[in-house]
Amino acid sequence: METVQDIVIVGAGISGLTTSLGLHRLGIRSLVLESSDRLRITGFAFTTWNNAWRVLDAIGIGESLRRQHDLTPSILVASTFLVQPASEISFNGHEVRCLQRRSLLEALANELPRDTIRFSSKVVSIEESGFFKRLHLADGTVLKTKVLIGCDGVNSVVAKWLGLEKPVFTGRSAIRGHTKFEGGHGFGPKFRQFVGKGVRSGFLPCNDENVYWFLTWTPSTKEEELEDDPVKLKQFVLNKLEDTPDDMKSVVERTELDSIASNQIRYRRPWEVLWGNISKGNVCVSGDALHPMTPDLGQGACSALEDGVVLAKCLAEALSKPGGEEINKGQEHKRIEMGLKTFAEKRRWRSFDLITTAYMVGFIQQNSGMIMNFLRDKFLSKFLPGMLLRKADFDCSALVSSKSSSCFRQSKILTRMTQDVEMKEQPAPSNSVPASSPSTLHHLKEIASLIETGAYDREARRILRAIRLTMALRRKLKASVLSSFLSFTLAPGSEALTRLSSYLPKEDEHEMEVDTATSAVQPLAKHSLPELEIYCYLLVLIFLIDQKKYDEAKACSSASIARLKNLNRRTLDVLAARLYFYYSLCYELTGNLAEIRSNLLALHRIATLRHDELGQETLLNLLLRNYLHYNLYDQAEKLRSKAPRFEAHSNQQFCRYLFYLGKIRTIQLEYTDAKECLLQAARKAPVAALGFRVQCNKWAIIVRLLLGEIPERTVFMQKGMEKALRPYFELTNAVRIGDLELFRSVAEKFSSTFSSDRTNNLIVRLRHNVIRTGLRNISISYSRISLADVAKKLRLDSVADAESIVAKAIRDGAIDATLDHSNECMLSKETGDIYSTTEPQMAFNSRIAFCLNMHNEAVRALRFPPNSHKEKESAEKRRERQQQEQELAKHIAEEDDDEF
Numbered sequence: 001m002e003t004v005q006d007i008v009i010v011g012a013g014i015s016g017l018t019t020s021l022g023l024h025r026l027g028i029r030s031l032v033l034e035s036s037d038r039l040r041i042t043g044f045a046f047t048t049w050n051n052a053w054r055v056l057d058a059i060g061i062g063e064s065l066r067r068q069h070d071l072t073p074s075i076l077v078a079s080t081f082l083v084q085p086a087s088e089i090s091f092n093g094h095e096v097r098c099l100q101r102r103s104l105l106e107a108l109a110n111e112l113p114r115d116t117i118r119f120s121s122k123v124v125s126i127e128e129s130g131f132f133k134r135l136h137l138a139d140g141t142v143l144k145t146k147v148l149i150g151c152d153g154v155n156s157v158v159a160k161w162l163g164l165e166k167p168v169f170t171g172r173s174a175i176r177g178h179t180k181f182e183g184g185h186g187f188g189p190k191f192r193q194f195v196g197k198g199v200r201s202g203f204l205p206c207n208d209e210n211v212y213w214f215l216t217w218t219p220s221t222k223e224e225e226l227e228d229d230p231v232k233l234k235q236f237v238l239n240k241l242e243d244t245p246d247d248m249k250s251v252v253e254r255t256e257l258d259s260i261a262s263n264q265i266r267y268r269r270p271w272e273v274l275w276g277n278i279s280k281g282n283v284c285v286s287g288d289a290l291h292p293m294t295p296d297l298g299q300g301a302c303s304a305l306e307d308g309v310v311l312a313k314c315l316a317e318a319l320s321k322p323g324g325e326e327i328n329k330g331q332e333h334k335r336i337e338m339g340l341k342t343f344a345e346k347r348r349w350r351s352f353d354l355i356t357t358a359y360m361v362g363f364i365q366q367n368s369g370m371i372m373n374f375l376r377d378k379f380l381s382k383f384l385p386g387m388l389l390r391k392a393d394f395d396c397s398a399l400v401s402s403k404s405s406s407c408f409r410q411s412k413i414l415t416r417m418t419q420d421v422e423m424k425e426q427p428a429p430s431n432s433v434p435a436s437s438p439s440t441l442h443h444l445k446e447i448a449s450l451i452e453t454g455a456y457d458r459e460a461r462r463i464l465r466a467i468r469l470t471m472a473l474r475r476k477l478k479a480s481v482l483s484s485f486l487s488f489t490l491a492p493g494s495e496a497l498t499r500l501s502s503y504l505p506k507e508d509e510h511e512m513e514v515d516t517a518t519s520a521v522q523p524l525a526k527h528s529l530p531e532l533e534i535y536c537y538l539l540v541l542i543f544l545i546d547q548k549k550y551d552e553a554k555a556c557s558s559a560s561i562a563r564l565k566n567l568n569r570r571t572l573d574v575l576a577a578r579l580y581f582y583y584s585l586c587y588e589l590t591g592n593l594a595e596i597r598s599n600l601l602a603l604h605r606i607a608t609l610r611h612d613e614l615g616q617e618t619l620l621n622l623l624l625r626n627y628l629h630y631n632l633y634d635q636a637e638k639l640r641s642k643a644p645r646f647e648a649h650s651n652q653q654f655c656r657y658l659f660y661l662g663k664i665r666t667i668q669l670e671y672t673d674a675k676e677c678l679l680q681a682a683r684k685a686p687v688a689a690l691g692f693r694v695q696c697n698k699w700a701i702i703v704r705l706l707l708g709e710i711p712e713r714t715v716f717m718q719k720g721m722e723k724a725l726r727p728y729f730e731l732t733n734a735v736r737i738g739d740l741e742l743f744r745s746v747a748e749k750f751s752s753t754f755s756s757d758r759t760n761n762l763i764v765r766l767r768h769n770v771i772r773t774g775l776r777n778i779s780i781s782y783s784r785i786s787l788a789d790v791a792k793k794l795r796l797d798s799v800a801d802a803e804s805i806v807a808k809a810i811r812d813g814a815i816d817a818t819l820d821h822s823n824e825c826m827l828s829k830e831t832g833d834i835y836s837t838t839e840p841q842m843a844f845n846s847r848i849a850f851c852l853n854m855h856n857e858a859v860r861a862l863r864f865p866p867n868s869h870k871e872k873e874s875a876e877k878r879r880e881r882q883q884q885e886q887e888l889a890k891h892i893a894e895e896d897d898d899e900f
């Protein structure tokens, strides 16, 4: 009987399983057909570079594999041709590890839903069947599929169907082996490579116990028969390694016979990947089926991993249904075809580049000619590792596609829900929490699982949500709960666990007793995602600040910042931004803000280089705060003007930025700009951020007074602000009536408030405004008044003072009057009839224009979109749309309420 599948992947090798897992992460199911009866681990191990680890992180298995494989710090290249010391090239800053095939394939397979891989299913032929492809398996089964992906290695059936030629034999062969040293090999983690006399060999420790080795050479016709006899293979390798050190030879000697394998090295002619069919209709190839290459760059499997992620993204985008619209089979087929074409275009040049470079490198390294050997050993050996690293520095970016399809969003949510449920099923840690607070620990675990999902799916939104949930729990945190959570989350014996536990106070006896009583529960599987580690730092830091243990908080924050500097993951940005904030806060609380300024500047530089926009904005604000704290307004302005443009990635950071900018502009006498910034900051700040809004309002009131405006009474009557704004209300009153004496007494009465608000300097500036207001009142009330009376009314010290103040007010246009110097008096001009001018008409005009504009915009907003009457929204679509709208509204509301 024929079964119908959406996506069939042929081959459960590296590229097949990566593609399937990539699709699974995007909520799309696939079926993987594998000819063997289990996962095939031929090849034992292989070198992985930065590009591979990016992919492994993107599909969420990077961390577990890192734990099993050591980092390779450098490569030692020695020549067996020239007598000269081996040259060592460091991999500093690059992630190079020797990855065991078994671990990788098992990690990939374990993450896939059950029944995704069907073993003993060898595809023997492919047939067209309308919009489908019909697959015939060796056991007689027939399958129909909408999409067919060939990940079936060098001898690909699918590539053959696409018309690609059989990969050609390079004339070289490879023998690979794997040796296990119970109790450790003791060679250290370096990669040792020996080249010369037509042979290239390498020894790569995967971890303390496992060493992978290989040898490539150009066989004679007689040697080609070696392939199937492991005894002869081993002896042959030992003969070829005669010029290599004894300890390397001993690795081969200790290799079990079933851990040695040989194969011919084949590659696809590079122009074939440029001109040939990588995809046709709903069929494409990936991995070795697409770009078999010589192993000299160590990029075959790494690029197969790249293929998997790129293909998953292209297919997900092709299968997406924007707006949830229904499409017919023909349209779907077209989209699939376009998706696979996009994949082919994205991978064509990369494949060409890798095949060509690998071939050239192999040619140089394995050449037995005297001149080439000399050139290689003298010059090229220094240049080649650099090239390997450059080729490996390829980023096929995160898995999550921007146009994540609505059709599988549902299944994505389902996947996550199952993940969440799985997390809940995990047992509690052994040294569990006291009975009084099980819910706090439970919540923290849920938050940890949210962070985990966010990290795997690269969704910063989830991590943000986790932080918000943490803030809600903040008051309930206890040392015992925290230490249980740390041992639940962090790997036992890890540096982070030891360090963080040392900051927590020891539980009192009572709590310890309860702990022991509940300790019968099984220990948990450990996670050590960097996101979780940083989250633990954040949690402990918040706890220490809340407990007013500032010295420990400072030590904890400094340690967390040092750790953060070594981690470059975009999913960490949200957590990092919070850490920066608390780092600065605990130094501010202990009065040592100046100490961390240079560190903040360095962090800002790092965040800029890493394109961590949220980090940049947070750090810029912290630096501005730092400068303003010490009244370094000039330096603050210099930094602000030179820093990258503030793009407002977070509303809170934007409000803070506007506030600091408003303060700077006020000091620089740019009151109009300052007013704009401060009012905007107060308006944009969430309702919950009362303290911040009060501060913004205080500064805004002063700036408006300095501009000659009198703030309305409602400003001072805002809910929850009446008391805090009282001094400013009285001050405004004094300025409004122009009473210098009253002004002086208010300034004195509230001097402590003004100095703690850091507004007393501005209040000194206001004196001038009070005098002007008083003078304006006098000029309206008197047509002629002596300067002595003016001085008396304004409580000025002398007549000369009054004369100069009046003269300046006249010149600035503040009052319409003249000075009679001989009689020492001020003559006010008659106030003309304003209604005889066009001023009221102009004011009226501008109001009418404003109202008309508002009316037109409202009418435009009410119009229905074109053709909307034709498209009747189905109930399902409406439900989905409403759900999305609700989610969005909830998200916005949550963001607004977030702690400020």
Ligand SMILES: Cc1cc2nc3c(=O)[nH]c(=O)nc-3n(C[C@H](O)[C@H](O)[C@H](O)COP(=O)(O)OP(=O)(O)OC[C@H]3O[C@@H](n4cnc5c(N)ncnc54)[C@H](O)[C@@H]3O)c2cc1C
Pocket: 010, 011, 012, 013, 014, 015, 016, 033, 034, 035, 036, 040, 043, 045, 046, 047, 048, 121, 122, 123, 124, 151, 152, 153, 154, 155, 156, 157, 174, 175, 176, 214, 263, 265, 286, 287, 288, 289, 295, 297, 298, 299, 300, 301, 302, 303, 304
């Ligand atoms: C000597 C040597 C050293 C290497 N070193 C490195 C290195 O250091 N770093 C690196 O990145 N790469 C290295 N490679 C390359 C790497 O091994 C391959 O590029 C990689 O394994 C390709 O993965 P794949 O999934 O495309 O193919 P494969 O791993 O070959 O998987 C193909 C799968 O498809 C199955 N299959 C085949 N035909 C069918 C069919 N008709 N029906 C169903 N199933 C089928 C097979 O059983 C197999 O499981 C090296 C290769 C060699 C030869």
